[in-house]
Amino acid sequence: MRLLFLTDSFRPSRSACANRACVLVDAMRNVGINVQVLASSDSLLGAPESYKKPDYVTFFETFPLQEKTLVNRLKNNFGGQRASVKAAEGMGVFDVVVCTTPPLLLTTSAIKIAKRKGAKLVLDVRDVWPDVGYEMGSFSPSSPYGRFFSHIAKRGFKVADMVSTVSAGKAEKLRERVPAGTPVELVPNGIDEAFVKNEEDLAVVERFELEHGPICCYVGNIGLAQGLGTLLDIASVRSDVRFLLFGAGADKKALEQRAKVEGLSNVEFCGSVDARGVYTVLRYSALSYVPLVSSRLRDSIPTKLYECVACGCPVLLAAQGDSVDLLEETGLGAHAAPENHEGLLCAFDELVARGFSVEERAIAAQGMLVAHSRQKVAREFAETLLGIFGQGR
Known part of the structure; x- marks a missing residue:
């Protein structure tokens, strides 16, 4: 199986997203999946001089999100959306595309990449958007943001071949939104053994x-x-x-x-x-x-x-x-x-x-x-991917 792991954050970043992504990728590689990582250039912000990029990692360039203002987020997200699709064009054929979100806009990149590659699509949902925005009081369902994010989320769930998420409550919520027959896998964050x-x-x-x-x-x-x-x-x-x-x-x-x-x-x-x-x-x-x-x-x-x-x-x-x-x-x-x-x-x-x-x-x-070992859960998820999507072409 050849798998593209699309993420906003990866090593050398130490964000929660990067930590989760690295453990998942390591588990997939350990069970024999050929994983290529496509990550935002934000991952390199503050990287030590000693950092050496692994051969299986590619970074797509986007507007650096050093200050998290609304304008900067829009530049970063929309720029990353275009850049990730372009970068994926030169990375060959894939059997599966796994996209971890947020940012939710990265989902649209994953949909386009999977379609062009003829690959299955897996959405790894760490936070359910736009629900989080409503729950935090950031915007309402009837607002432009609510309607925009809702449209993207519905589109992603409609075409996804699998959805994974990090808590039982999120899994229950997502099972009500994906089409009947689409598997929803619980892949908790857990504690990184390292x-x-x-x-x-x-x-x-x-x-x-x-x-x-x-x-x-x-x-x-x-x-x-x-x-x-x-x-x-x-x-x-x-x-x-x-x-x-x-x-x-x-x-x-x-x-x-x-x-x-x-x-x-x-x-x-x-x-x-x-x-x-x-x-x-x-x-x-x-x-x-x-x-x-x-x-x-x-x-x-x-x-x-x-x-x-x-x-x-x-x-x-x-x-x-x-x-x-x-x-x-x-x-x-x-x-x-x-x-x-x-x-x-x-x-x-x-x-x-x-x-x-x-x-x-x-x-x-x-x-x-x-x-609650993160490594154990990641290994089980990697084996599930092999079990559902086979060994590849």
Whole structure:
């Protein structure tokens, strides 16, 4: 089988999309599928000088998405749509095209490429658009954005030969939208086994004084969609706890300004750290904050939830739905709805007072690795592709 994996993000990027894509591609290659990756040039932003592109990876050029404004996103998405189709023309024949989204506009590229190559089309849906836009309150179904994204999504589901997605709630939603007979495969994100093989970085411990706690950490994008103002609300009334925020994003400056104005000396914005640094921070923290901005995002499971528990770090989860089910399975955290600020403060106090023994943390971490290995799920998905679409031409 010769397979084209079309993605917005791949190595050397360390985005959640790139991490998922790399594990899926590795699994496909390991079962004998001839995979060619076609990824956006955004993957190369901030790449180390030592990076060497694998022979099976091709990058299509598009407008660099360094600042995530609406205009830049449109330039990036529409430019990438055209460039990816053009790049695929010189890559030969394929039996299957797998496209992972968002961005949803990449679906239109995949449809065109699959049709020209006479290939089967698999849509890997990490977020169901336009639903996410509605659930976050970004736009309504009747708006131009709603109608545009809805049209693209319906077109993709109509022609797809298979759809895969990352949570049970998303799978249930998608089964109502694809034609009868189109398989919908559950391929959860899970925990990347390579992540928990990291060793603690003593330089990170020293730099951020991680031995001086208790520490509540947040690691990830500091954007409008994370609702981190709630975490600062908690910090303002719990001065005996250190709040360390790692990452960057559109909301970082506003949050820094708020912390400065309110004199929140226990809140520190620590910049970005690599995977080993993230592992170290989670290992030393008393708890980690994992938020979704709205209770309406019931079928979303943040990747960082898997990572926190796999490091034995208790989680304060601001969410409802599938992610709550996962956290309760592990027994290593507490939760409340994102809109329930009083409930989140109570859950925070519960975790700080409760504490977890080294043994309890280790049991939860091992349980996460056994039950939710990303590599295991990826291998099963690769074997499913072979089983449904055969060995190729």
